Amino acid sequence: MVEPLNIALAGLGTVGTGVVRLIETNAELIARRAGRPIRIAAVSARDRTKDRGFDLSRYTWEDDPSVLASREDVDVVVELVGGSDGPALALARKAIAGGKGLVTANKAMIAHHGLELAAAAEEAGVPLKFEAAVAGGIPVIKGLSEGAAANAIERVYGILNGTCNYILSTMEDTGRDFADVLQDAQRLGYAEADPTFDIEGIDAAHKLAILAAIAFGARLRFDAVETMGVSPVKAADIEQARALGYVIRLIGMAEIDRSNGVTGLFQRVRPHLVPFGHPLAHVDGATNAVVAEGNFMGRLLFQGAGAGDGPTASAVVADIIDIARGEKRAAFSMPAGELEAIEPAPTGHRLSRSYIRFTVHDRPGVLAEITAAMRDAGVSIESLIQKGSEEEGGEVIIAAVTHEGPESAVTEAMRILDGSDSLVAPPLVMQIIAD
Amino acid sequence: MVEPLNIALAGLGTVGTGVVRLIETNAELIARRAGRPIRIAAVSARDRTKDRGFDLSRYTWEDDPSVLASREDVDVVVELVGGSDGPALALARKAIAGGKGLVTANKAMIAHHGLELAAAAEEAGVPLKFEAAVAGGIPVIKGLSEGAAANAIERVYGILNGTCNYILSTMEDTGRDFADVLQDAQRLGYAEADPTFDIEGIDAAHKLAILAAIAFGARLRFDAVETMGVSPVKAADIEQARALGYVIRLIGMAEIDRSNGVTGLFQRVRPHLVPFGHPLAHVDGATNAVVAEGNFMGRLLFQGAGAGDGPTASAVVADIIDIARGEKRAAFSMPAGELEAIEPAPTGHRLSRSYIRFTVHDRPGVLAEITAAMRDAGVSIESLIQKGSEEEGGEVIIAAVTHEGPESAVTEAMRILDGSDSLVAPPLVMQIIAD
The missing domain is CATH 3.40.50.720 (NAD(P)-binding Rossmann-like Domain)
Structure with missing residues (x-):
């Protein structure tokens, strides 16, 4: 024996x-x-x-x-x-x-x-x-550090928090608002009594930092993950996104950025717009999914249960079985001493298409003010929807989608509009994932 | 060094x-x-x-x-x-x-x-x-034999042949017929000059038999894979399926069948109807995808490039890296001597919903003959579409979807109708994947 x-x-x-x-x-x-x-x-x-x-x-x-x-x-x-x-x-x-x-x-x-x-x-x-x-029952750490080991990974991104995905996809299905769906999620056990770590994106940021270290052979930099949660997303955003051909998902995304001649580590957790044709657009409920793009394998997708006792136990015991079999792979796919210290990449020069939602007073001149700010900042507008208010002088939603351009231009437009008394609340900017 | x-x-x-x-x-x-x-x-x-x-x-x-x-x-x-x-x-x-x-x-x-x-x-x-x-650049053998190693796998299925998936999804996008799209696929390098192994499902059957052995700890039984290819699928089937909420995909499916008190190995490669809400419905072009269902992890999906020099080389070199790292896992996840000899499962008692397409002469009594045969065989019809012919006395397509019932009943209905001079061609039966 x-x-x-x-x-x-x-x-x-x-x-x-x-x-x-x-x-x-x-x-x-x-x-x-x-x-x-x-x-x-x-x-x-x-x-x-x-x-x-x-x-x-x-x-x-x-x-x-x-x-x-x-x-x-x-x-x-x-x-x-x-x-x-x-x-x-x-x-x-x-x-x-x-x-x-x-x-x-x-x-x-x-x-x-x-x-x-x-x-x-x-x-x-x-x-x-x-x-x-990371991602509960999905063997994504194994997938990246062993299955994809022959590849230079260019980008890794995905849906890393089941609570947020449950909330967003339920908002999508029911048209209900964030706070309302969150309460339900808490009652059903999909969200903790104190949901901060999940809904503010911190849990997803933990997972993203781990994936990025493995994917890029980089030293872990959790402190450098740019993080925003899902609480600012309104039912109106989901409706506008759908009309434009997108769903909204909390996406963790990490890339090695070499565009400026310096190697930088880009890590971001934010709500994004995902086009209907992208596999992540069909990830509903508490499911997680991770996409990795490598220089030989192309695009790989792992999808499954991101939490729960069974799936998480499945991953824990898979690790134990690996040890029983005598597997000896380094924790981050290569020895800790060989992981490179890569500085956070600046994001201003990143080329993105963005969705920007303004909540404004329904009065003359507001649209002109917004479009002038976008023009002055060099943001090119691809489409714009103004949703009529029900009552004179009420709040209206303006949803704009930009052409691809540097993120710094959008930031500049927001700076110009900052403090404008046309705006009822700060605008919400969400990047759009390419197909 | x-x-x-x-x-x-x-x-x-x-x-x-x-x-x-x-x-x-x-x-x-x-x-x-x-x-x-x-x-x-x-x-x-x-x-x-x-x-x-x-x-x-x-x-x-x-x-x-x-x-x-x-x-x-x-x-x-x-x-x-x-x-x-x-x-x-x-x-x-x-x-x-x-x-x-x-x-x-x-x-x-x-x-x-x-x-x-x-x-x-x-x-x-x-x-x-x-x-x-199996499945080119997707680390599915690793996923099953290591990532899912803690689970009793209940079912493994997926899209295992990129050529067939390219043909079916192109038929879907363009409305063109099989032979026409196959020619294009050959010209573009998605299909071989002799496409038999791919389009008749043999290549998918090879892969399915390998996956089944690993998933179930069973001795390989390629000879026992029930195999049908995609050549009988017509543009009209794809159109009918879409109207009913499905796409058509060549699916390889393997299960351990314990329903009759005997353990049997079920392995089938056939075109299936996949509901829009299922992740496999969004797998287009030459992409492959594999779903595994385990008793703790739930449903896991792996998706990526199923062929091509880059993805396939990625998988070959991942194996080489595993060996360089000293990994020693058995080829089929457990020693060959411990794999169980499991007899092929009979399929008659399997409960399925089926799509049945009849090509018939457009004349009185045909529909009555078909529905009587279904009734006599005990097949319960959920929906039926008869697509009108353009000319008097021409061919018409009748597409029926059955309620869930034993596959033997559908086989019996086909036996009753066999040789009927109402039928222009043998009917095509495709099972429907559950959501």
Whole structure:
């Protein structure tokens, strides 16, 4: 009989419970595929008495998760505690220093401390794996760092937050407004009680920074992700976008920018307009999808469940199986010391088509003021819709789509209009994804 | 300096040339990711003088490809000769027996001899890899055997042949008929001069059999794939399907069937109707896409370029990088000896919704005859369209969609109508994919 791979689980929330359930349900199949059984040597969580739907007494319990990192009978620590620092980071460091492999679903911790942990893991000669940290059940880290390994990746982008995608696609289907749909999402469990990390784009930014590091062989720069969330998107924007042939999605996008003779790392999370003909336009509900473009493979798309206990557990256990099989790939596809320090790219010279929505007072001269500002800033307008107000002197929506041009011109037009008393609220600018 | 991984290339057609170009272009990046350089130690092809766009003199030439398998300075043989048997198979066997790793893009050889080669590779302790054999540049073999490794896979299906998808989606866009579009596809290089393997579904069946073996841990049964090609699909079918909310795609589908208390392997390649809301409905042109459904991960979709020198070379070199990294996963995700022998599943009891197109003489009583046959066979009709003929007594098209029911009932209805002189041609039955 071959030796099992012994794992210790820290954290028995939704994902941790899913991992136990998966390992119990698919044990025999996993042993055949991994070449050896996966054995849960010990577990730790905050509450020992909570009913999690499985018999906790089958597993050795530790009150203190950090003890898992020093148990003799543990090969791999699975960190599912969460949080970028605190107990999760302490456990991760201790596990690696103690010669254990580390598997985690913790995107915040990897986005902030991934480089340090990867360097420590290489030093210690242990695996560090975090497939579940990005896009839940979709093996996109494996896809980029192994499947696409032969390619220079030019761009990676996608729908990285299921909560935002659920909200936007529900707004689209129902015509309802953001706040209203968010409440529903919270009630249905698609959004947290405090939804800030999701709806402000921070969760997507964590994932994007991880993907960018792997795709471009660049040192992680979470601090340099330009981030905007979905709360400014109105039902009217979705309606206008649809009339123009687009849907609105929160897109994380990263590129290597060589356009100015300097290599820069471009990373942005923002609502974008996606043309109906693009595969991302058909990604609805809590689904995630990632597109990677390489110099030989062309465009590759990965799509699936971005969250939930089953899909996330599937990714966690895939990492464990890789370790059981003896796979030794570096955490970020190449050794941490070889990742290049690439400065954030300036964005002003980026050529984009943009959608700009103005909420204005319904009175003479407003349209002339806006179009003059666009002209003076050098923004060329491709189409413009003014939606009539129902009452004299009320608010109206003006939605403009620009021709392709430097983003700095749009910024300049917004600067000219800043503080204008024609505007009821600040304009919303969203870039348009090319087909 | 670390030792390079030395490879030998047999075959310098489109893909082989692409592999050389990729390794030359991305050499430095590949070395960083693989942890060591990839060195082309020797090459062999039919014609030494042909201009392939690179300097052949840089590489050691062998007239006889089988010599590559015994060169001391070769770690991995890359077989890109093609053909299920003959020189390709001889080279593969010799390379493995000689203790070399084998990488191949040869779907026909793997579909026919994959089990034998996998067993030999395990015996010899060398890697056997064939990512490029299925869906070109899409890392779907890796996705299934590693990314989805924690799951019991319930179903795997997709668009596996770019030629057929190009033809069907062009018919859809232009309203033109099959033969006409095929000619264009041949002129543009999307179809071979002899397109039989592609348009009759054999190429897709090769790929499906490989995917099924990996997904289900089953012994390869290419002989048991029920195969039908796209040539019977008419422009009128595409038009009717669209009116009903579907597109037509050649789908390869494999499932483990446990419905009758016996475990059976279901494998089918056929044109299907795909509802507009399904991600496969938006896969156009020569693109490939594969869906896998697992008991924890849910539905996963992989999409990308299914053919072409760049994407296929990307997959070949990804395999080479895996080997350079020391990855040791079994060729079919588990040892060949552990793959289960699963008998083909009978299909009569399968519950499907079907589209049935009849081409009939435009005369009284025909519709009554068809609907009576359906009733007598127990087929419940959900909708039926009769498209009026332009001239009295001409041919008309009747398109029926059935409610969900056993496929045997549809077969029985076809049997009742067989030989009826109301029918101008045999009816065409296509199953409908669920949303």
